Amino acid sequence: MLRKAFLTVLFLHCLVLSLASSSSSSExxxxxxxxxxxxxxxxxxxxxxxxxxxxxxxxxxxxxxxxxxxxxxxxxxxxxxxxxxxxxxxxxxxxxxxxxxxxxxxxxxxxxxxxxxxxxxxxxxxxxxxxxxxxxxxxxxxxxxxxxxxxxxxxxxxxxxxxxxxxxxxxxxxxxxxxxxxxxxxxxxxxxxxxxxxxxxxxxxxxxxxxxxxxxxxxxxxxxxxxxxxxxxxxxxxxxxxxxxxxxxxxxxxxxxxxxxxxxxxxxxxxxxxxxxxxxxxxxxxxxxxxxxxxxxxxxxxxxxxxxxPLTETDPNNPRVRASTGGLAGLSRGDILAIAFGGLFAVTLLAFSLYAYQQRKKKFQDKKRFPSECHL
CATH class of the missing domain: 3.10.200.10 (Alpha carbonic anhydrase)
Known part of the structure; x- marks a missing residue:
């Protein structure tokens, strides 16, 4: 179940990266x-x-x-x-x-x-x-x-x-x-x-x-x-x-x-x-x-x-064209995608860490249950 969740988050991570790339190319x-x-x-x-x-x-x-x-x-x-x-x-x-x-x-x-x-x-x-x-x-x-x-x-x-x-x-x-x-x-x-x-x-x-x-x-x-x-x-x-x-x-x-x-x-x-x-x-x-x-x-x-x-959808690196009243309403599409990308990356990293931890825990428990297998 955890592996499935990890793969789902990884897919969303790639999707946001793709959208960010297309946003920067359309200008x-x-x-x-x-x-x-x-x-x-x-x-x-x-x-x-x-x-x-x-x-x-x-x-x-x-x-x-x-x-x-x-x-x-x-x-x-x-x-x-x-x-x-x-x-x-x-x-x-x-x-x-x-x-x-x-x-x-x-x-x-x-x-x-x-x-x-x-x-x-x-x-x-x-x-x-x-x-x-x-x-x-x-x-x-x-x-x-x-x-x-x-x-x-x-x-x-x-x-x-x-x-x-x-x-x-x-x-x-x-x-x-x-x-x-x-x-x-x-x-x-x-x-x-x-x-x-x-x-x-x-x-x-x-x-x-x-x-x-x-x-x-x-x-x-x-x-x-x-x-x-x-x-x-x-x-x-x-x-x-x-x-x-x-x-x-x-x-x-x-x-x-x-x-x-x-x-x-x-x-x-x-x-x-x-x-x-x-x-x-x-x-x-x-x-x-x-x-x-x-x-x-x-x-x-x-x-x-x-x-x-938002003044710009596709030029997040040009601060001269940004002017807003604050909050997400004032962010460019590129900024929003970058924030979403960062959030998904953090979630992905967390999911991977949990997955790795579960695998180590499972391996440790298996060693305790079957000690003889350690000498094969």
């Missing part, structure tokens, strides 16, 4: 293409990329400014401000609207949005939506632009809006009160995100740089966190040339999750010039230079980090 453009003026023309005529960020300032003077984005959000120094008005959105449900244009512009994946989408509460004026886009990395390197306590997330979404006092995004982009961007961190969960699939399912249609396609309208609100009440607020800039310092940033504390397969599609499908993969399209965090980061909520330090389900 903004902030201004739109409508950016205005001479700086905008320059950003198109001058070739820039994410590998030469240090040179941006030599061509685009605003990139040398002291109100640049993205930033690291330090939860210990963020200032709670109970006067920050709640974010209220209208017109985000585009289910019955005309098709939306999805574009690979060589820097990001961008979805054009109608001006009927609005932020109607949260700022002094109404802000119209213009476009949304994403920033991402690779399996080895998470690609969010903003960080929380120096922790990068796998990806980030930005929904760009412009002040209703201006005619369009192009006019508003260079104005001090011109833009408002809603940003959210994207993590990796265990299930596919059906809302994000409405965009990601069309990736192959825009795999080549400067190609676009149309996708059916859907409820864009579902691309943002369920709760919009907890957020950080600061003044900053576009995170790509021409780096206009005209953005009122709102970064939500809660996050969205997609499956590892969905994120891999974003990392491995789109191409930019010379047929290179479009990935690692994020700017390094910029210095604050005394700017204040406000928080719409007051919480203990343990509650200040983004509320998220």
């Amino acid at each position: 903004e453009d902030d201004g739109s293409s409508e950016q205005e003026g001479e700086e905008h023309k320059k950003s198109h005529s001058h070739h820039w990329g994410y590998t030469d960020q240090a040179t941006w300032g030599s061509v685009f003077t605003d990139c040398n400014g002291k109100s640049q984005s993205p930033i690291d959000i330090n939860t210990k120094t963020a200032i709670y401000d109970d006067s920050l008005p709640s974010i209220k959105l209208e017109g985000y449900d585009l289910t019955d609207s005309p098709a939306l244009t999805l574009l690979n512009n060589g820097h990001t994946l961008q979805l054009s949005l109608p001006r009927s989408m609005q932020i109607v509460s949260g700022f002094d004026r109404v802000y119209h939506a213009a476009q949304l886009h994403f920033h991402w990395g690779s399996v080895e390197e998470p690609g969010s632009e903003h960080t929380i306590d120096n922790v990068h997330f796998p990806a980030e979404i930005h929904v760009v809006h412009y002040n209703s006092k201006y005619a369009n995004l192009s006019e508003a982009a260079s104005k001090p009160d011109g833009l408002a961007v809603l940003g959210a961190f994207i993590g990796i969960g265990l299930r596919e995100n059906e809302n994000y699939e409405k965009i990601l399912s069309a990736l192959t249609d825009v795999s080549v740089e400067e190609t676009n396609t149309e996708i059916p309208g859907f409820n864009v609100r579902h691309l943002l966190p369920n709760s919009l009440e907890r957020f950080y607020r600061y003044t900053g800039s576009l995170t790509t040339p021409p780096c206009f310092q005209t953005v009122n940033w709102t970064m939500f504390n809660d996050t969205i999750t997609v499956s590892r397969k969905q994120l891999a599609a974003l990392e491995d499908t789109l191409k930019m010039e010379q047929n290179q993969l479009l990935r690692l399209n994020f700017r390094a965090p910029q210095l604050l230079y005394g700017r204040r980061v406000l928080s719409s909520f007051s919480a203990s330090p343990a509650q200040l980090s983004p509320k998220i389900v």
Whole structure:
């Protein structure tokens, strides 16, 4: 009976090892293409990329400014401000609207949005939506632009809006009160995100740089966190040339999750010039230079980090992409498998020890019962 139990535990031990092995093997453009003026023309005529960020300032003077984005959000120094008005959105449900244009512009994946989408509460004026886009990395390197306590997330979404006092995004982009961007961190969960699939399912249609396609309208609100009440607020800039310092940033504390397969599609499908993969399209965090980061909520330090389900299922060795609220809910699938593996190993060792002990005991008793056999 004990031998049978030992073999059963050993089988489970091997099964967990196999699952762990398979788990490890599976793993903004902030201004739109409508950016205005001479700086905008320059950003198109001058070739820039994410590998030469240090040179941006030599061509685009605003990139040398002291109100640049993205930033690291330090939860210990963020200032709670109970006067920050709640974010209220209208017109985000585009289910019955005309098709939306999805574009690979060589820097990001961008979805054009109608001006009927609005932020109607949260700022002094109404802000119209213009476009949304994403920033991402690779399996080895998470690609969010903003960080929380120096922790990068796998990806980030930005929904760009412009002040209703201006005619369009192009006019508003260079104005001090011109833009408002809603940003959210994207993590990796265990299930596919059906809302994000409405965009990601069309990736192959825009795999080549400067190609676009149309996708059916859907409820864009579902691309943002369920709760919009907890957020950080600061003044900053576009995170790509021409780096206009005209953005009122709102970064939500809660996050969205997609499956590892969905994120891999974003990392491995789109191409930019010379047929290179479009990935690692994020700017390094910029210095604050005394700017204040406000928080719409007051919480203990343990509650200040983004509320998220596991950020990664397949990269347990990369601590930069881990952020959780504690307990098993914050562990990656690899971490959970490792714990299970360790537990089964301990059980296996214990069962083997008991088995060996029983065998020695049985042999000793047999010697006492049949002493003459010891001389054969």
